[in-house]
Amino acid sequence: MVRYSDELIEEIRNRNDIVDVISGYVALKRSGRSFFGLCPFHNEKSPSFAVSPDKQIFHCFGCGVGGNVFHFVSKIENIGFRDSVEILANRANVALPTTSTSEEEDKLYYMRSRVHEINKIAAMFYHKNLYNPTSKMAQEYVKKRKLDNNTLKTFLIGYSGTFNELYKLLKQEGFKEEEILASGLVNKNQNGEFIDRFRKRLMFPIQDERGRVIAFGGRVLDDSKPKYINSSENIVYSKGRHLYGLYAAKKIPQKKMLIVEGYMDTISLHQRGITNVVASLGTAMTEAQGRLLRKSSEQVIVGYDADGAGQAATIRGLEILQNLGCDVRILQIEGAKDPDEFIIKYGPDRLKKYMDNAISLVEFKIKNLKKDLNLDVANDKIKFLTEIAKELAKVKNSIEKEVYIDKIALDYKISKEAIYAEINKIIYTKNNNNKLLEKKNVVIKPKINDDQEKISDSILKRENLVIYLLINYPDVSYKKLKENIGVEDIKAQKNKQILQKLYEELEKGNSNIVNILDIFQDEDIVNHLSGIMATDFEITEVAKCIDDVISNYEKDKLITKRNDIIKKLEDTNKLTQDEVANLERELSELIIKLARMK
Numbered sequence: 001m002v003r004y005s006d007e008l009i010e011e012i013r014n015r016n017d018i019v020d021v022i023s024g025y026v027a028l029k030r031s032g033r034s035f036f037g038l039c040p041f042h043n044e045k046s047p048s049f050a051v052s053p054d055k056q057i058f059h060c061f062g063c064g065v066g067g068n069v070f071h072f073v074s075k076i077e078n079i080g081f082r083d084s085v086e087i088l089a090n091r092a093n094v095a096l097p098t099t100s101t102s103e104e105e106d107k108l109y110y111m112r113s114r115v116h117e118i119n120k121i122a123a124m125f126y127h128k129n130l131y132n133p134t135s136k137m138a139q140e141y142v143k144k145r146k147l148d149n150n151t152l153k154t155f156l157i158g159y160s161g162t163f164n165e166l167y168k169l170l171k172q173e174g175f176k177e178e179e180i181l182a183s184g185l186v187n188k189n190q191n192g193e194f195i196d197r198f199r200k201r202l203m204f205p206i207q208d209e210r211g212r213v214i215a216f217g218g219r220v221l222d223d224s225k226p227k228y229i230n231s232s233e234n235i236v237y238s239k240g241r242h243l244y245g246l247y248a249a250k251k252i253p254q255k256k257m258l259i260v261e262g263y264m265d266t267i268s269l270h271q272r273g274i275t276n277v278v279a280s281l282g283t284a285m286t287e288a289q290g291r292l293l294r295k296s297s298e299q300v301i302v303g304y305d306a307d308g309a310g311q312a313a314t315i316r317g318l319e320i321l322q323n324l325g326c327d328v329r330i331l332q333i334e335g336a337k338d339p340d341e342f343i344i345k346y347g348p349d350r351l352k353k354y355m356d357n358a359i360s361l362v363e364f365k366i367k368n369l370k371k372d373l374n375l376d377v378a379n380d381k382i383k384f385l386t387e388i389a390k391e392l393a394k395v396k397n398s399i400e401k402e403v404y405i406d407k408i409a410l411d412y413k414i415s416k417e418a419i420y421a422e423i424n425k426i427i428y429t430k431n432n433n434n435k436l437l438e439k440k441n442v443v444i445k446p447k448i449n450d451d452q453e454k455i456s457d458s459i460l461k462r463e464n465l466v467i468y469l470l471i472n473y474p475d476v477s478y479k480k481l482k483e484n485i486g487v488e489d490i491k492a493q494k495n496k497q498i499l500q501k502l503y504e505e506l507e508k509g510n511s512n513i514v515n516i517l518d519i520f521q522d523e524d525i526v527n528h529l530s531g532i533m534a535t536d537f538e539i540t541e542v543a544k545c546i547d548d549v550i551s552n553y554e555k556d557k558l559i560t561k562r563n564d565i566i567k568k569l570e571d572t573n574k575l576t577q578d579e580v581a582n583l584e585r586e587l588s589e590l591i592i593k594l595a596r597m598k
């Protein structure tokens with residue numbers, strides 16, 4: 001990691017508190033000296049994802065992922081180290097110098113900047129082309145959709161050429177064929193001709209959070225199929241990681257964000273004063289999109305047709321949002337098929353009112369349950385009550401739960417007592433099951449990989465403790481531990497490598513060992529090490545703890561020695577009488593020593 005200077009990395013780290021950064025993605029709650037939340041890297045119902053403000057690290061005790069703030073950002077944004085440094089530098093307003101890197105990385109980085117540039121030029125080209133006299137069809141279309149000039153500019157709406165106009169322009173601007181093809185905006189056909197991917201289409205540039213154009217959607221203006229085509233994935237764009245309109249929406253701070261289906265819904269609502277609107281560009285919500293939403297607003301209102309055919313997928317998407325800590329609401333409009341039609345018919349104020357009254361996910365699920373049931377029939381009513389209770393049992397906040405119960409009792413004419421009784425039944429059985437589970441695994445321990453499975457937990461824990469002591473108390477522990485515990489005494493491969501490196505660094509006088517995570521490139525080691533750092537070894541007296549762990553190792557060595565001698569003495573035929581006598585003396589000394597140690 002010689003890309004940026006250590007000092008710079010240090011400064012960026014210092015200005016980006018890990019709890020602040022992670023809170024942008026995960027809802028964290030303080031518990032003792034650490035924060036806990038639901039792990040964004042694996043599916044879980046109870047939090048095992050820990051963030052330590054003291055050590056500035058995170059670690060998931062469920063799936064074993066961990067590291068520092070840079071590791072977190074690279075993982076969650078699915079980007080490389082260099083990009084995570086950039087994002088965090090940006091976030092903290094730290095200026096970055098241009099630095100040289102490995103050739104391969106340089107090349108990729110350069111290629112990406114070229115594709116970004118191509119996208120920018122393409123967006124401007126399409127946009128300008130919309131105003132050309134030859135683009136009559138497109139002009140008529142935007143007029144029909146009542147899009148004003150301001151909107152066309154805000155969203156950079158454009159019109160593509162008819163054959164290879166963009167290709168010619170890009171060549172003229174000095175882009176290489178390799179770069180142009182990497183953008184995906186131009187294809188090469190079998191005859192070796194270069195043809196624009198988007199032709200005679202109304203163009204919607206997709207911008208990332210930072211406002212860079214990363215992809216395009218293109219709509220036909222006649223009846224040809226497909227109606228929309230989008231950029232394929234490339235080095236700057238991957239599907240499901242972005243939200244259309246987010247850049248425009250974020251220009252104004254938003255408490256609520258309305259999520260709609262497509263380009264036109266977003267644009268139409270934005271123009272009519274609902275600026276807190278984005279589109280998911282596809283039916284199912286991804287976690288990456290959920291995190292973007294969570295970062296930009298407290299409440300997410302889902303404005304697309306959640307009652308439609310893909311309902312199960314939609315609900316799963318909403319649950320993803322909820323698990324990320326978003327307050328999820330579902331818009332229930334009447335008298336129009338979608339928000340676009342609604343706002344045109346009734347205006348923005350009425351839509352805003354509906355947004356304020358959007359219902360919670362629990363209410364939405366319950367409303368759906370009722371659809372197929374007839375509550376006048378006893379059996380259906382029982383079924384309904386059980387399902388309601390199941391949903392309500394999941395609500396952790398008791399005030400929120402009470403509000404729902406009151407509302408449901410009123411809406412569906414069911415007594416509150418009946419609902420409470422049903423919920424309690426579920427909670428009671430669940431708790432009993434949990435108690436059984438708790439007994440089975442009391443200790444949460446970091447995930448252990450194959451080569452460590454043969455090593456007992458107690459040995460592994462001891463090795464981890466040695467590393468923990470070196471990192472947290474180098475001044476008092478280093479000399480003592482180095483003298484008594486060698487790298488060869490360590491059994492687990494990862495721990496061996498970590499200890500080796502720690503000894504090396506401490507030998508060099510590198511006392512800033514807390515940043516040890518930076519030294520390792522191997523992801524498995526980073527995960528394992530963050531696990532050690534996040535573990536609470538409950539050390540009360542450091543000096544005593546060091547002595548104890550050393551004497552443990554000493555004892556182990558003596559035991560090994562003792563066992564060796566016993567083995568040799570089993571076969572006295574191969575030994576002289578003197579040798580036997582010596583071994584026996586040594587054995588009795590060892591036994592005495594061991595007895596004293598206990």
Ligand SMILES: [Zn+2]
Pocket residue numbers: 039040041042049060061062063064065
């Ligand atoms: Zn996890």
